[in-house]
Amino acid sequence: MKRKQIIAALGGIGIAVCAVFLLSADHIDAPEVAGTKSDIADFFAFEGDNPNNTVFIATVQGPLASGQQTTNAVFDEDVVIEFNIDNTGDFVEDLVIQAIKRGDSMYFFGPAAPAETGLESTINTFAARTAVKISTGEEVEVTTDNSLKVYAGPRRDPFYFDFNRFNLVVSGQVAPEGFLPPGEASDFFQDLNVLSVAVEVPNSMLGTAPVHVAVAAELLPPGSLPNAYNVWVSTKRRIN
Template sequence: MSHHFSGPNFGFPRDDARLDITDLFAFPKPGDAGKSIVIMDVHPSFSVAPPGPTTTEPFAPEALYELKVDTNGDLIAEIAYRVRFVPAADGGLTATLRRTEGPDAAGVGETGDIIVQDAPVSTGHETHVTEAGPYRFFAGWRSDPFFFDAGGALNNLQFTGEDTFADKNVCSIALELTNTALGTAGVNLWHRSLVQVDGAANGWVQADRGARPSQSVFLPGEDRDAYLGAEPAQDDGFVDTFSHALEHAGGYTPEDARIAARSLLPDVLPYDYTLPAAYPANGRALTDDVGDVFLAILTNGKVTSDKVGPHTDLSSEFPYVGTPHNATPRDGGAGYSATAGEL
């Protein structure tokens, strides 16, 4: 289910939906080869355990949302973009975006040069886009672009083609930036959420992280907390855990399971802005069928499709994800999509 529900028992990290990072997209800007689009989606509008809507507050003011950029292949960030939200006088939220380079990018905190400050957060159907030099920034509720038959996944992979996310919403942090702001043509990307915790080192604890869809939901097992709290440079330590899960899920031999596990780790999204986006080789477009890619690996080729295709409500303009839905619960919770009043 992409990165949705990455907490224990298909719940949320630290029991907070706002900290659940769901999807990471990176693709060249349509019509402008000199720029890229990066979208970090967080906070599903519904939960499955227990079924029902999540909070209508889009982002957690006590959290920090980060995009990490590894420019030299060492799986350590040389560039980081950090977003922090604060309550606004009108009851909404505003966002501040910072950029930092060098050793600080691999660390934790709110340091960095301010790129965007006090940007309004979209809490309904409005689309507040903030421009700052070559950057464009958006944060707020949107239609969830992820497509997958989650019900079939939870029913022993018996897929019917019903798209669980067709009428769901998610909170997007979208960034348009020059390619040079990513540092180099070939980078590794991942995103993470952190939350302030008293007594923690540097005051922050990593709640969730990832780049590749679905694997953090299905594969870490008892090592879930350690995996979500780790860095890509530490992912070699989870090969055995992933291998064990793949042996059981796909009937792999131990040797082949390790090969499959290493194809999923480290948990980063490779992106070269000189090439078209095509997951898993390069970046990820909003229409890439990442669910089918993961199913083929999980089942060792026994299941190759959930029979669901891309959404048709995407936008042709920044931030490219569609406006949030006005829908009512379809099945008492699992089909929840926020109404206009709730947004």
């Protein structure tokens, strides 16, 4: 595989804190990439079943119609999905895990130090490589290799949102406080799918998580926050 220069298309940002579940959602509302194969829907980061591991999940191309599996919605071989990890607290990626499709498989590289930071990246083919066959709705493939556990394929969209009610609120057809309580709300995404990429990695491969200081010290005194990696996901498209 050749090293390829690529440029960022979209990024979702968040902080992963030990024992805390992180979700960042952004469905089809980024003008430059909405409806494309580089459009990020969700980003998750959380502690694994093994508390010494961290799980990263990115979903793209959502929402897809129920039953629309990889036959009609496929990962793009010109788009790399990149999990970025800052372990020094300066909000610049120190390590990246890169995932890119080749044939019927998703290849993962890293975690490793990036060749460059920011909008441009180079696929780090010199880093440890792990691959998994892309799953379909009927066949689920998970690979454990090089201390990583990885998956790529369609999954039910995990986002919960009463989108129809939201449209009524923003259009002024109901009052701003007119959202329904959970027992009455309708989950627009219940039967919709996304394409997902998941990787579980030992924290020992991510370095030491930086210390975070609470903004409101009177509410969270010094030392009350656990060390945490700053993490975000981006998609980047090949330009040459």
